Amino acid sequence: MLEHMNPRTRPSPPSHNEAEQRRTGRLDRQTILDTAREIADTDGLRALTLRRLGRELGVDSTAMYRHFRDKAELFSALVDELFVAVPQPDPNGTWRENLRNLMISWWRIYRDHEGLSEVMARQPDDEPRLFHLTEWTVRELLRAGVPANEIGHFHQAIYNHTVGSGLVAAFSPWLTTPEIRDEQKRIYAALDPGQFPSAALAAKSLYPETEEAYLFSVDLLLDAIEARAVREGTPQDRRTDAAG
Amino acid sequence: MLEHMNPRTRPSPPSHNEAEQRRTGRLDRQTILDTAREIADTDGLRALTLRRLGRELGVDSTAMYRHFRDKAELFSALVDELFVAVPQPDPNGTWRENLRNLMISWWRIYRDHEGLSEVMARQPDDEPRLFHLTEWTVRELLRAGVPANEIGHFHQAIYNHTVGSGLVAAFSPWLTTPEIRDEQKRIYAALDPGQFPSAALAAKSLYPETEEAYLFSVDLLLDAIEARAVREGTPQDRRTDAAG
DNA sequence: ACGATGATGTCAGCACCGTTGACATCGGCG
DNA sequence: CGCCGATGTCAACGGTGCTGACATCATCGT
Numbered sequence: 315m316l317e318h319m320n321p322r323t324r325p326s327p328p329s330h331n332e333a334e335q336r337r338t339g340r341l342d343r344q345t346i347l348d349t350a351r352e353i354a355d356t357d358g359l360r361a362l363t364l365r366r367l368g369r370e371l372g373v374d375s376t377a378m379y380r381h382f383r384d385k386a387e388l389f390s391a392l393v394d395e396l397f398v399a400v401p402q403p404d405p406n407g408t409w410r411e412n413l414r415n416l417m418i419s420w421w422r423i424y425r426d427h428e429g430l431s432e433v434m435a436r437q438p439d440d441e442p443r444l445f446h447l448t449e450w451t452v453r454e455l456l457r458a459g460v461p462a463n464e465i466g467h468f469h470q471a472i473y474n475h476t477v478g479s480g481l482v483a484a485f486s487p488w489l490t491t492p493e494i495r496d497e498q499k500r501i502y503a504a505l506d507p508g509q510f511p512s513a514a515l516a517a518k519s520l521y522p523e524t525e526e527a528y529l530f531s532v533d534l535l536l537d538a539i540e541a542r543a544v545r546e547g548t549p550q551d552r553r554t555d556a557a558g
Numbered sequence: 559m560l561e562h563m564n565p566r567t568r569p570s571p572p573s574h575n576e577a578e579q580r581r582t583g584r585l586d587r588q589t590i591l592d593t594a595r596e597i598a599d600t601d602g603l604r605a606l607t608l609r610r611l612g613r614e615l616g617v618d619s620t621a622m623y624r625h626f627r628d629k630a631e632l633f634s635a636l637v638d639e640l641f642v643a644v645p646q647p648d649p650n651g652t653w654r655e656n657l658r659n660l661m662i663s664w665w666r667i668y669r670d671h672e673g674l675s676e677v678m679a680r681q682p683d684d685e686p687r688l689f690h691l692t693e694w695t696v697r698e699l700l701r702a703g704v705p706a707n708e709i710g711h712f713h714q715a716i717y718n719h720t721v722g723s724g725l726v727a728a729f730s731p732w733l734t735t736p737e738i739r740d741e742q743k744r745i746y747a748a749l750d751p752g753q754f755p756s757a758a759l760a761a762k763s764l765y766p767e768t769e770e771a772y773l774f775s776v777d778l779l780l781d782a783i784e785a786r787a788v789r790e791g792t793p794q795d796r797r798t799d800a801a802g
Numbered sequence: 803a804c805g806a807t808g809a810t811g812t813c814a815g816c817a818c819c820g821t822t823g824a825c826a827t828c829g830g831c832g
Numbered sequence: 833c834g835c836c837g838a839t840g841t842c843a844a845c846g847g848t849g850c851t852g853a854c855a856t857c858a859t860c861g862t
Contacts (some may be wrong), residue, residue: 333755376842444669452764467766471775471778478722516706535778608848621810
């Protein structure tokens with residue numbers, strides 16, 4: 315499969331001394347990744363081009379090919395880095411606290427890196443990072459009392475809501491940028507009550523602050539999970555052993 | 559603002575006779591839109607280029623500029639068309655039925671047009687179509703008993719979940735394509751139970767069928783909304799008058 | 803009937819994109 | 833010292849959205 319790599323890319327030192335710096339060029343996988351992330355965070359995904367990256371690094375636009383097979387591999391490494399920001403659940407926390415914290419820190423990665431959210435969401439689910447996220451989510455669901463054979467639906471609901479809300483926020487400046495939110499509020503307040511009575515009535519409450527709204531929806535979902543888990547599975551909170 | 563349009567684009571006949579066909583060229587806004595949607599549905603968003611569109615229509619790649627100011631306007635018209643597929647809520651239905659149907663048909667648009675889902679999500683919220691969707695959602699929430707000043711959070715939860723799940727599905731072939739789903743199931747079943755005990759335990763239930771999983775999450779969310787609405791607002795189901 | 807007019811499609815070409823093959827450089831090692 | 837491999841550069845390819853100049857051609861007022 316990977317026996318004949320791109321001869322251009324010879325990424326890692328052939329397991330020489332590990333900590334040894336490849337003092338070869340001014341370029342460096344990590345430097346490239348840092349700059350790339352900065353560009354994406356600042357100016358969005360479309361601005362993250364190899365030419366821009368090269369300009370930013372004072373290097374030719376094709377120099378990156380010595381460190382990454384192609385742009386896709388660069389993206390992959392980029393999001394791998396981001397997901398380390400999701401902390402391991404606290405073994406002493408309740409399942410609900412842990413699930414809540416998981417959903418929040420996960421979502422915050424999307425919020426903090428809007429430009430890369432699309433790339434994160436497209437990253438396939440067989441990466442080690444995502445294995446951990448799944449493991450943690452499933453563990454807490456089991457602790458909540460969800461039967462093992464129903465975990466999939468609950469897990470999917472959480473995944474969809476978390477990643478989905480992250481994507482929506484990243485794609486919807488009118489939900490996240492305060493000035494645009496205010497503008498939208500004004501638009502809805504000025505709606506014709508004859509045509510849109512309900513929206514006009516609730517106009518003042520529409521377009522709430524982004525994180526506050528997400529936290530609300532997380533608690534909403536956790537309420538439902540709790541109710542279902544109690545109804546369908548073992549009600550009490552169990553320790554980490556999930557052998558039931 | 560629009561006083562001096564792109565001289566190239568002279569889109570609508572100057573309100574001549576309305577139903578009169580502009581028998582001018584072989585091209586036509588509607589024909590372009592149909593072909594564009596077909597390309598996006600078949601081969602994805604990246605395949606939808608002006609050159610491909612022109613080739614498909616037997617026309618130069620720049621001919622579309624006579625009917626759309628630019629590609630963004632074409633996209634905008636494209637998604638405007640798609641949202642008509644969300645049917646108006648049944649006045650005789652309960653709020654829960656109506657909200658459920660709304661969330662399902664909305665989501666199905668994303669599922670049925672994966673290639674355009676990204677474009678749909680980026681579409682700003684001040685389009686007439688979205689006004690209607692907001693109006694309908696808010697109306698049902700009011701009927702559910704949610705107080706007007708808390709509608710925003712509930713509405714945002716529904717919007718995030720619906721659009722978010724649609725985006726996730728569109729971005730995650732490993733969740734939607736049956737063969738890839740099975741492959742993923744196998745990967746999780748073969749996980750090291752020492753390292754990922756919970757995930758290994760629930761492996762068989764992970765990666766459920768896409769629509770079934772979404773329906774589950776919808777009911778989950780509606781459960782929570784119902785519980786909260788009853789707790790915080792007027793419990794009973796009211797008729798369409800939202801003047802409370 | 804006819805010529806003006808304006809709508810529509812075509813063409814060449816711009817700047818930008820990711821990517822490749824050939825080349826220059828340069829440092830460390832035998 | 834001299835090799836050689838790793839790294840960066842250069843020119844170029846085919847792709848993208850888009851523009852200005854041009855050609856065509858139906859319609860309409862005279």
